[in-house]
Amino acid sequence: MEQITLSFPASRSLSGRALAGVVGSGDMEVLFTADQGQTLTVEITTSVDNSTGxxxxxxxxxxxxxxxxxxxxTIHDFGATPGVARIRIEQVFEEVSHA
Structure with a gap:
């Protein structure tokens, strides 16, 4: 397992929390907690080595x-493809934007 921490400049603020996917099912899980800061911090646990790029x-x-x-x-990816990863990430952003 590899642990990756990334930071990106944030251009918008939301409020609330969201979860997409179910870690116990072998599906990719994404948890998001919004704040009023300037940065999106992403903590990834992955079974795919060298996937930072x-x-x-x-x-x-x-x-x-x-x-x-x-x-x-926070992401637990279980080797998910980039397409699945994008869907899960967009799901949590969508859910929090309607909170």
Whole structure:
């Protein structure tokens, strides 16, 4: 297992918490807690070694599309593909934006 911590500048603020996926099912799990800061901090636990570049690319893409909210995101990826990762991340952002 590899632990990765990334930080990205936030361009928007949300409030609340959200969860997408279920860690016990072998599905990717994403937990997000919004705050009023300037940064999105992402803590990733992954079974895929040397995947920091893949995660940076995914969050760079998300940042360019909609901007990133400030807060703390915790990801347990279970080797999920970038497509599944993007869906789960967008799900928590959507859920918190309606909180």
């Amino acid at each position: 893949r995660w940076n690319a995914l969050f760079d893409r998300l940042s360019k599309l909609n901007g990133l909210p400030s807060g703390l995101m």
